[in-house]
Amino acid sequence: xxxxxxxxxxxxxxxxxxxxxxxxxxxxxxxxxxxxxxxxxxxxxxxxxxxxxxxxxxxxxxxxxxxxxxxxxxxxxxxxxxxxxxxxxxxxxxxxxxxxxxxxxxxxxxxxxxxxxxxxxxxxxxxxxxxxxxxxxxxxxxxxxxxxxxxxxxxxxxxxxxxxxxxxxxxxxxxxxxxxxxxx
Amino acid sequence: xxxxxxxxxxxxxxxxxxxxxxxxxxxxxxxxxxxxxxxxxxxxxxxxxxxxxxxxxxxxxxxxxxxxxxxxxxxxxxxxxxxxxxxxxxxxxxxxxxxxxxxxxxxxxxxxxxxxxxxxxxxxxxxxxxxxxxxxxxxxxxxxxxxxxxxxxxxxxxxxxxxxxxxxxxxxxxxxxxxxxxxx
DNA sequence: TACACTATGTTATATTATCACATCTAGTGT
DNA sequence: ACACTAGATGTGATAATATAACATAGTGTA
Numbered sequence: 001x002x003x004x005x006x007x008x009x010x011x012x013x014x015x016x017x018x019x020x021x022x023x024x025x026x027x028x029x030x031x032x033x034x035x036x037x038x039x040x041x042x043x044x045x046x047x048x049x050x051x052x053x054x055x056x057x058x059x060x061x062x063x064x065x066x067x068x069x070x071x072x073x074x075x076x077x078x079x080x081x082x083x084x085x086x087x088x089x090x091x092x093x094x095x096x097x098x099x100x101x102x103x104x105x106x107x108x109x110x111x112x113x114x115x116x117x118x119x120x121x122x123x124x125x126x127x128x129x130x131x132x133x134x135x136x137x138x139x140x141x142x143x144x145x146x147x148x149x150x151x152x153x154x155x156x157x158x159x160x161x162x163x164x165x166x167x168x169x170x171x172x173x174x175x176x177x178x179x180x181x182x183x184x
Numbered sequence: 185x186x187x188x189x190x191x192x193x194x195x196x197x198x199x200x201x202x203x204x205x206x207x208x209x210x211x212x213x214x215x216x217x218x219x220x221x222x223x224x225x226x227x228x229x230x231x232x233x234x235x236x237x238x239x240x241x242x243x244x245x246x247x248x249x250x251x252x253x254x255x256x257x258x259x260x261x262x263x264x265x266x267x268x269x270x271x272x273x274x275x276x277x278x279x280x281x282x283x284x285x286x287x288x289x290x291x292x293x294x295x296x297x298x299x300x301x302x303x304x305x306x307x308x309x310x311x312x313x314x315x316x317x318x319x320x321x322x323x324x325x326x327x328x329x330x331x332x333x334x335x336x337x338x339x340x341x342x343x344x345x346x347x348x349x350x351x352x353x354x355x356x357x358x359x360x361x362x363x364x365x366x367x368x
Numbered sequence: 369t370a371c372a373c374t375a376t377g378t379t380a381t382a383t384t385a386t387c388a389c390a391t392c393t394a395g396t397g398t
Numbered sequence: 399a400c401a402c403t404a405g406a407t408g409t410g411a412t413a414a415t416a417t418a419a420c421a422t423a424g425t426g427t428a
Contacts, residue, residue, distance in 0.1 A: 238384080
């Protein structure tokens with residue numbers, strides 16, 4: 001009677017989440033890395049969260065009567081997930097979200113290298129952050145990335161990573177609470 | 185004999201910096217705000233720093249035998265300067281830089297509203313962050329901003345602020361220490 | 369088994385930022 | 399000059415985020 005409402009702690013993830021975790025594991029294996037239980041759990045919690053999660057939120061969530069992990073446990077897992085492109089850090093929020101490449105089942109099975117290889121190696125990502133509902137949407141607009149690349153080429157700047165964080169109101173929230181047309 | 189080498193603490197700023205501070209004061213006045221001594225000092229230190237400065241660096245710098253300010257002193261000044269568009273926060277570095285609009289003397293005297301009004305109200309900024317020499321360059325590429333705006337329009341997202349932070353190697357450092365052409 | 373390598377546990381601490389409340393100061397109106 | 403008010407600053411405590419350093423345990427391989 002309660003199995004459906006269990007907290008998602010020690011691997012009580014939904015089948016959908018498990019499927020994503022399995023995909024992530026595949027990605028890691030191909031990179032010669034291991035998605036351990038610990039990392040899998042952290043990634044699962046991030047996947048299931050409706051909005052970006054802070055490191056200390058995760059820390060609380062993985063605590064149990066038997067296990068009282070310390071911050072490094074979480075940060076190490078986060079570092080791993082970041083390095084392997086499974087999650088992103090939203091700088092403005094000091095919080096973490098799953099990479100959409102992982103989430104989008106569209107071209108499911110061998111999506112492993114479906115996204116542009118460039119984009120991966122550049123650790124590039126773009127986010128729309130809603131200040132009202134706290135939802136964060138990862139977008140992949142070639143136009144923005146192209147503009148960034150063009151600028152860097154012009155400056156002779158060698159890009160290693162680029163992040164675009166746009167704060168404001170998402171379409172849904174903008175309707176409910178439209179931005180005041182401020183006079184000046 | 186030592187006046188030229190004094191630490192830049194209690195308003196020992198160069199004439200050039202003083203000029204910028206005066207400009208900043210003008211900007212504030214027009215906005216009905218006051219650039220107090222304290223705020224002026226913090227802004228001066230940021231202007232004079234070669235690279236972005238952390239809040240606690242500033243805190244150390246404004247300490248003197250007579251004055252031992254606490255963190256809120258610095259953060260309050262920083263908040264003020266941010267709100268009035270005189271500085272930016274580099275999220276990836278948790279550090280602060282002067283806004284280039286303030287620095288560029290090109291069209292000097294009444295530059296107060298020279299930059300696009302839009303850009304100011306949007307709190308928009310773009311940075312090239314060199315991981316080698318730590319220099320940060322603020323760029324103002326219309327192409328990037330346009331691409332961002334176009335994307336948001338398409339999504340129905342209302343932009344309140346947007347930041348683009350690009351990490352890598354500046355032209356100078358890229359030559360000295362070229363990025364390894366990594367095999368895969 | 370022995371070894372090397374990776375991952376995890378554990379304690380302490382560093383770094384960045386804010387809260388809450390007291391005090392002071394500058395401008396305003398009388 | 400006076401009192402009033404709003405903004406600015408001082409002060410002490412604490413919150414929130416992140417890392418260092420070193421010990422231990424697991425995993426794959428010769």
